Amino acid sequence: MDLSLSEEQRDLRDAVRSMLAKAAGSEAVRAAMAAPSGRDDALWRQLTGELGLTGLAVPEELGGAGATFAEVAVVLEEVGAALLAAPYTSTVVVAEVLARFGDAAFLPALVDGAVGALALAEPGDRSWPPRIGCAAARGAEGWLLTGSKAAVPDGGAADVLLVAAVDDRDDALFAVAGDAPGLARVDVPLMDQTRRAADLALDGVPAVRVGGADAAAFARDVAAVAAACEAVGTGRRALERTVDHLRTRVQFGRVLGSFQALRHRAADLFTAVEAAASTARYAAGVVATAPEELPVVAPLAKLVCAQALSDVAAEALQLHGGIAITWEHDAHLWFKRAAHVQHTGGSPEQLRRLLAPAAGL
Amino acid sequence: MDLSLSEEQRDLRDAVRSMLAKAAGSEAVRAAMAAPSGRDDALWRQLTGELGLTGLAVPEELGGAGATFAEVAVVLEEVGAALLAAPYTSTVVVAEVLARFGDAAFLPALVDGAVGALALAEPGDRSWPPRIGCAAARGAEGWLLTGSKAAVPDGGAADVLLVAAVDDRDDALFAVAGDAPGLARVDVPLMDQTRRAADLALDGVPAVRVGGADAAAFARDVAAVAAACEAVGTGRRALERTVDHLRTRVQFGRVLGSFQALRHRAADLFTAVEAAASTARYAAGVVATAPEELPVVAPLAKLVCAQALSDVAAEALQLHGGIAITWEHDAHLWFKRAAHVQHTGGSPEQLRRLLAPAAGL
Amino acid sequence: MTGIAEAPGDAAFRTEIRDWLETQLSGDFAGLRGSGGPGREHEQLAERAAWERRLGEAGWIGIGWPDARYGRALSLAQQVIFHEEYARAAAPGRLGHIGEQLLAPTLLAHGSEEQKQRFLPGVGSGEVFWCQGYSEPDAGSDLANVGTRAVLDGDRWVVTGQKIWTSLAHVSDWCFVIARTELGSKRHAGLSFLLLPMDQPGITVRPIVQLTGTSEFNEVFFDGAVAAAGDVVGEAGNGWRVAMSLLGFERGVSTLGQQIGFARELETITERARVNGAADDPVLADRIVSAWVDLQVMRHTALRTLGADAARDAPWAANVSKLLWANWHRRLGELAMAVEGPAAAVTSGLPYELTDEQRLFLFSRADTIYGGSNEVQRNVLAERHLGLPRDRA
Amino acid sequence: MTGIAEAPGDAAFRTEIRDWLETQLSGDFAGLRGSGGPGREHEQLAERAAWERRLGEAGWIGIGWPDARYGRALSLAQQVIFHEEYARAAAPGRLGHIGEQLLAPTLLAHGSEEQKQRFLPGVGSGEVFWCQGYSEPDAGSDLANVGTRAVLDGDRWVVTGQKIWTSLAHVSDWCFVIARTELGSKRHAGLSFLLLPMDQPGITVRPIVQLTGTSEFNEVFFDGAVAAAGDVVGEAGNGWRVAMSLLGFERGVSTLGQQIGFARELETITERARVNGAADDPVLADRIVSAWVDLQVMRHTALRTLGADAARDAPWAANVSKLLWANWHRRLGELAMAVEGPAAAVTSGLPYELTDEQRLFLFSRADTIYGGSNEVQRNVLAERHLGLPRDRA
16 A cells, blocks of 8 residues: 555546536535535536536446545545545445445446435434444344434435444444435534535335444445545645745834744644545555455545644634634634544544554553 | 842842852762662751751741742752752752641741651552542540551651541642651652652541641642752752863863863753752742742653753763762762653653643643 | 622622612613623614713723723722623623723823823713724734825825724714824834724714624725824824733723623533533543633732732733633634534524524624634734844844 | 555565564573663663664565665565564664664765665675764754864865764764864855764764663764765765655654554553553543544554555655654653652662663653754744744744
8 A cells, every 4th residue: 555645646646636626616515515515516516417416436437437445535635635525425334334334326326416314323322333223223124224324424415325223233334315204404604614414214115235243344434434535635725725824914114924933833733634535545545455454544534634634724713814814814714623533533532542452552 | 039049039049049059069968879878967957947948938937938938949940959858949949838728837847847748649549630538537545547658758867747648528738747656757768869769657646627628639639849849959959060071071082072072061950950940939938929820730740840840860870971870970870860850750641631721732 | 709809898898889780670771681702792782882882871881991080990909890890790892892991091191181182071971982993904913014194284184094893883973093104104103092083974883794694894995084283192203102012001901891701601511511512521521620710820920920010920810811802702613612522513493593502603803813813822922022023124 | 554555575574574473582682682771771681782783684674775776675565564573573773773864875975886886785684883973062953053064184084073962873883974074164055964983083982871770862963073085975065965865764654563562562551551550540540541642643644654655645654753753652641650650669679770661751751852853843844834934043
C-alpha cells in the first residue's frame, strides 16, 4: 500500500475539486442548507449517475468503476472540503458494505443516484459502540425489524437503509427499502445544517439480512473511515482559507501573517491536519486491502481526524476574528461540522477506551 | 481577607529576597546539593534563630513573631524562588500544626533552628490521600508507633517528626523526637537534589499524640498549601529568568523577545503563574482564618500551583534552548523541582478526584 | 467567607438588595429571570427596558459612581455585593450597562459639568440607553485605525463612516463614537469622542446575523449624521485618551458577579452530566472538575485584584482576567457539548432553535475575540508587564 | 501489513538481517542489546566500536548509498526493513551513523572522486568515526551565524573557533566543519565545508555535562587546527549549500526504525502501568492510549512520506515528522513519570543514578531543541509550505 497519492488519484482529486468549486461553492451550500431536502438534486444526479462517484469502488459488473475505497477516500476529502450538502458519504458507505457482504441487488441503484444510509445508534443511548435494541424476527416471507433508530445520517432521503438489529443470535445487519411498509421517518434538525438526519421507527419492517455481527462491525468501521476522510478535507480547506486570510488581512499596518505567533499556530495546525490525513489514507487503504485491521484502524482514524478538524475549526474562528462569528462567513460551517463529527460516532474518550486493548491496556 | 500584598508583606518579601539573593544564589544551592546534609548550616541558623522565619506564625508567647500563615506564605514564595536547599517548608508546616493542635513543648525549638518533618505516605502506596498502615498502640508510658514511612521530606534531619498512624479508632497524628528509640532513618536519593528525604522504619517508637483524624488532615492540607506557595515562587522566578533571556539573547540578528510567538507563550505563562499565585495566597489566608475550607482549598492550591510550575519549567527549558539542557544552567533545577511537586502529595488526577464532590460530582 | 473585606452594614446591605430582587423577580418581572445574557441579548427588550426603569427608581443604577450628586458612591465591597446578588438572583441582562458602566464614568472623569447634568440623570433613571461606536470593519483589533470622520460645520459635527460590533444599537437612544476630527491625522492623534443621538436620518443600524442565527451586534452607518458642536467629551482631538480611559472602566467590580453566572452555567452542565450519564465517564468527570477548579482560581484572582493594594500587586489584572475568563468560558462551551454527547448535534427545532448548550458553545467563541482579543491581551502583557519588545511594524 | 510496498525477495532479506542480528546479539555482542540509545550515548564505547566493525564486515553499513562502488544501493523497502529489524532487535545505538548517514551522502553528492575513495571505505568498514561541527555557542538555532574561521595557509587550512553540541566528538577520528573562509563575509556566503582529523594539537574536546549528569554532547575548540587544503567538499565558499543538502539526508528511511524503538519504550511504560496500578486510573489510562494513538499516526505519516510520490504529496515531510516525533517523545517522558507516581521523585541511587523513566523524562527535553528546534520547524512550515511571510529582521 503506497500512501502517497498516485498521479491517477491526483487527477481524480483535481477533477472533483474543480467540479465542486463550480457547482458547490459557499452559496450553493447555503442554498442546499435552506432546501427541505438539504441538497441540490441536479448536482446529486451529476455526481452519481453522470460521474459515477458513488460507484467508484463498486465492481464493474455491477455498474461501478471497479476502483477501491482509496479512490472513494480521495473524493470524500473533496466532499468534506466543499461541505457538500448531499448524502455522498452515507451512500458510499452502504455501497462498500453491500459490495462486500450483500447480495448485489441494491448496488446498481446506488451507483445511479439512489441514496444509502446506515442506521446504528438508538434513542437515549450514549454508549459506543452503540447498544443495539432493534429486534429482527423471522416472518413468513423473511425478516421483520422492530425498534427505533436515532438521528440516522441521511435517513430521511435514503432509498436503502442498512439497519443494525439483533437477530436470534447476535447483532446483525439488514437492508431495508426506503419505502418499506412499517417504516416511519421523522427529520431531526441538526446544528450542522449541511447535514440531514432522521429518526426511524420500525414496526415489523420487511428486511433482507446482509450479514451477522461482522457485517454490522464492518459497516460501523467503514462509516468511521469515511467520516475521517471527510473531516480531513474540511480541516484542510478551513486551514487553507485561514492561511489565505492571514496572507491578505492587514491589521496594525501589516498583514496578519507577519505576526509570528499566528504563523506558528498555523504551522501546528498544518502538522495536525496532514498527520491525520496520513491516518485517514491508511485507513481507507485498509478497507480495501486488510479489513482485518479495521476494528483498530477505523476508530483510530475517526478519533484523530475529528480532533484535527476540531482544532483547525476552532482556530479558524479565532484567527479570522470578528468576521468569523457572522452567519455570512463559512467559518461557523466548518466549526459546526467539526462538532458534529466529534460528537457522533463515538466520543474521543469512548474511542480511546475502545482502542485500549490494542494499546496494551 | 485582603489578597493583595500589604506594604508590610512587601517589606518582608523584599527583605527575604535580598537576603537569599546574597546567601542562597545558584552557587550556594549547588554547594548545598552536593553536601551530605543538603543544606548550608550557617544559613539555616540565620533564617531560624536569627531572623525567626520558621516562627513567623508561632504565637509570641512561644517565641514566635505572632503573625499568620499568610506571612509564612510570603517567605515560602521566596524560598521557592531561590530553590533554597533547607528544611524550611517542612519545619513551618510542623510548627503550624503544633501551634494549632499540639501541646507547645516542641515549638520553641522549632523557632530556634530545630527541623520538623511530616511523615504521611508509606512504601508502595500510590493512593492519595495516602492509606495509613502505621500503627499506634498504648504502651505503659504512652503511645508507641510501629510501621514504615516512605520518602519523608527532610525526614533524615528532622528533630521533630509528625507521623500519621492509626490508633485504636482512626487515623491520628503523633509527634516523635528525631532521636527516639526504635526509629531508623535511611536517606532516599531524589531527582530534585535541592531536596532531602528519608524512609522511616518505626519499631515501637515512643510518641506523643497530637490529635486525631482532623489533625492528620490539617497537617496534610497545610503541607499542600506550603508546597503550593513554594511552587509559585519557583515558577515566578523561572519565568522571570526566562523573560530576561528573551530580552537579551540575540538570534537571527535580533533579540529573541522580538519574536511574537515566544512573547505570547511568555504571556500565557505569566497568566498561569499569577492566577496560581492568587489561589496559593487565598489558601494561605484560609490556613489562618477559615481552616474549615482547607479540605477543598488545599488540594486545589497544590493542584493548580504544581501545574503552573510544571508548565513554566517546561517552557523555560524550551525557550532557553540548548543551554538549558546543561548541568550548569538552573533550568534543570526548576524542571526537576516541578516534577517533584507534581508527582508527590497527590497526582493531578488524584487531586481532581478528591475535589469532585466539591465540584458537584 | 466572601474574600473581600466587608464593613459593618454590608451584611444588611446584602439582605436589602437580595430581598428587593426577590420581590421584583417574583412579581412584575418574574418572567425576566435568566433573560438577556450573552447570546440572548435579543430577548424581551420591552420588558427589560421596564426593568431598567425599575432599577433606576429604586436607586440601583450608578451605585459606584464616585460623585454623590449623580450616583451613590458606595464602597467597593457594596458594589461587589450588588453584582453578586444580582447574578445570584439570575436578574436579567442589563440594557443600560453601557451607559452606566462606560459612558457615565467617562463623563465623570472627562465631561463638562453641563454634560454631566444633561446626560447622567437619564442614565441613572434607567430611561436613556447608550451604545458604543469604537470598532470599525477594516480595523479588527487595531482600535486606533479609525476611518470614521467628523467635520465641524458651524454648530454641529457631521459624521461619516461605519462602526461595527455595536451591541444594543437598535435599542439605544445615544451613541458615543470615536471619530477622526483632524483631517489627515494618523493613528491615535486627531480623534474626538462624540455623543450622537441615534434617532436621526444620518444613522442606519443593521443587525449582524451571527453564527447562532440570532443578532447580538450591529453595524452602524453614519452618513452625514449630526452631533452638537458641544457634544464632544474632553477636548476635540483628545479622543484617544478619553476612549482608552473608558476601557479601564470595563473591568472591576462586576467580575465576581460574572463569575456567579459562570458558576450557574457550570452547575447546570454538571447536573446534566449526572443525569445523562456523562459523569460516569471518568475522563469527562475529570474535565468537569477541571472547569470547576479553574473557576475557583478565577475567583481568587478576582479577589486579589480587588484588594486594597491591587494597583501595585496586580497591575496586569485587566489583561489576565480577560484571558482567564474568555478561555474558561470557551472551554465551558466545549464541555457542555461533550456532556450532551450525540445529542449535541441535534437542535431543539426548526428553523434553527439552538439548545442552551449549543448557544453557549457557539456564542462563547466571541469571548476570545471581542473586548480585546486573546492576542491583544497577550501583546499587552508581554510588552507592558514583562518588558518584552513590541513587534516591529 | 508493513505499509510500504515490498518486492519479491524482501521477505528473504528481512529473514537474513533478522537472523544475523539474532546470532550476533546472542553471541559476542549479547551485552550490547539496548545500549547507547538517546541519553545513553556514553555507554560501552569500546564494545560498540567493535560492533561497528562487525557491521562493516558483514556489509550492513552503507546499504543505502546509491553508488554501488562504495555501498549496496539497496531499495528503499530494504533499507526500511534493515532499520526496522535493527530496532526490533534492540541492537546498540550506532557510533558510526554520522559518517554513514551524513558525511557519506554528502561526499557522494558533492565530493571529489579522490575524497570518496579516501574516506568512504573507512566509513563502510566501521573503522572510522565522524562527528559534525555545525552549531556554535552564540548562534542557537541560527546555523548561518558562523564565527569559526579558516584561513588558507599554503597547503592547509588553519581553523580557529568553537563548535558546540557535537555528539561523539570524543570518539571520532574526523570532523566535518562549516567554517568562514572568506574574510568579512556574512551569513550564508563565504562558508566552506572542511574535513579535519580530530587527533591533532589544535583541537580540544570538552564534554558538556547535561541535566542528566551524563555527557552526550561536546564543545569542540579549534585553536590553529589544521585541514589539508584539498579537504574541502564542494568548492571553497560553497559550504552553505553543501551543509544544507546534508540536513536533507537526516530524515528518511530510519524513521520507521526509530518508531519501533519508540513503541518499545511505550510498551515498557504501559506494562509498568499495568503492574504498579497506574493503569487503574482511567485518566492516566486515557493518556497512555493517546500516546499509542499518536504513535500510530506517526507511523502512517512516515509510510506516506516514503511513498513513491511523496516528493509531491508530502514535501513538508522532514518538518512535520520532526515536530511530531520530538513532541511525542517529550510527552512520553512526562507520561513515564506520571505512571511512576510518587516513585518518580526517587532515583536509583547515589551519586545521581537516574531511573530509565527519569532519563527519558529529562533527556527527551532536548528532542524539541536540537536538530532544528520546534520553533525552526514551525517557521519553515509557515514560510515554505504555507506561503506566509518571513519574520521581519
